Amino acid sequence: MDNRQDVHPSATVLVVDDTPDNLMLIADLLKDKYRVKAANSGDKALRLLQGDPLPDLILLDIMMPGLSGYEVAEQLKRGPRTRHIPIIFLTAMAGAEDEIHGLGLGAADYITKPIIPPVLMARVETQLKIKAAADFLRDKNAFLEQEVQRRTREVAAIQDVTIHAMASLAETRDNETGNHIRRTQHYINLLAELLSEHPRFRHFLDEQTIKLLFKSAPLHDIGKVGIPDRILLKAGRFTPEEFEIMKTHTTLGRDAIQHAEDQLGIDVDFLRLAKEIAYSHQEKWDGSGYPQGLAGDAIPISARLMAVADVYDALISRRVYKPGMSHAQAMEIIREGRGSHFDPDICDAFVANAERFRDIAARFTDADQDVDPPSTALE
Structure with a gap:
């Protein structure tokens, strides 16, 4: 019976020795159990190891002309492809x-x-047995890492679907906002990217935070689910009393998200941002907004970003009581709100990139709404 089929049938051993007699002796000893490759110098061994398949074990003489066994080993342990191959040194130095x-x-x-x-x-x-066990563990770890990544993507997808479902629940109460969720989500993402290197915002707008802002933005109006239909669906302007009730959607949204977080029992970064946005996106730079009357830098950055995005989209969107404004008209109002309604630097970034925001509005336009056409190279 061929033992190569019983023990390490696929194991390959590379023998590196400058003495032909040693190569022949070792190859003869190993050939009945393993595949054997041979190299009579360190240079040849390194060239051989550039190809595939790699050996499972290397028997390496130390004292050789040219590259010594030590030098060969140093190069192999530095290489990502070869660092895991076990080396047994062969030497007369005892x-x-x-x-x-x-x-x-x-x-x-x-x-x-x-x-x-x-x-x-x-x-x-x-x-070879140790290497087989190590390879198994590496493969197992690689599989587990892939599985963790797959599960993480799955959880993230479930989060996104849940967020959009919750946000859509609020939007269905106010059925004329249509793609408002998507538009504001992309507005705030672009605005955050534009400001990520700004001295006032770069400490906050790192890559991870921008991703979380994109994820949490759809929940900015979740509190609308708690506003009575007679007010939310009113085809006209609110009375002062109705407006006071409408203003509570910020607190209702914040509290709903907080309740969800309390149920989880852990702090969640994107829910923290979602709470900030839901509660404070109606605050104004000059302190005349609601619900707290915050002013300037006391307003969370996340909410300041949403304030510009939300107002722009409200201006260009059709309502029962008003037609949607043109992009140019909306931008003029945004400019006028600089330093009163909006953070001046955020407003400047929005205005300077107005065409890019118009493009987003056109890409996610509602079916029954006319939006200025997206910009082109000829404009």
Whole structure:
């Protein structure tokens, strides 16, 4: 019976030695159990290791002309493709310092010459078993990492669907807002990216925060679910009393998100931002907004970003009591709100990139709404 089918049938051993007799001896010992490759110098071994498949184990002589075994080992341990291949040094140097040096370079074992066949076979067998176990663990870890990534993507997708479902519930109460959720989500994402290097905002608008802003933005009007239909669906302007009730949607939204977070029992970053946006996106730079009358930098950055995005979209969107404004008209009102309604720097970034925001509005336009056409290279 061919033992190669029983023990390590696919294992390959590379033997590197400048002495032909040693190569022949070791190859003859191993050939009945393993595939054997040979190289008579360090340079040839490194060239051979540039191809595939890689060996499972390397038996490496130390004292060779040109590159020594130590030098070859150093290069192999630095290479991402070869660093996991176990190395057994073969040498006539039997000093403890030599052995310690070789092991310090990452060698798995150390065999002195002259070769004792049973010792060589036992050491090779042991290292191949260790490598097989290590490979299994690496493969298992790689699988687990992939599985964690897949599950993470799944959880993120479930989060996104849940967020949009919750936001859409609010929007269905106010059925003329249509794609308002998507538009404001993309407005705030673009605005955050534009300001990510601004001295006033770069400490806050890192890549992860921008992603969380995009995720949490759809919940800015979630509190509308608590506003009575007679007010929310009113085809006209609110009375002062009705407006006071309408203003409570900010607090209702914040409290609803807080309740959801309390049920989870943990703090969630995107829900923290969602609470800020829901509660404070109606605040104004000059302190005349609601619900707290915050002014200037006391207003969370997330809410300041949403304030510009939300007002612009409200201006260009049709309502029962008004037609949608043109992009140009809306931008003029945004400019007029600089320093009173809006953070001046955020307003400037929005105005300076007006065409890009118009493009977003056109891309996510409602079916029954006329929006200025997107910009073109000819404009």
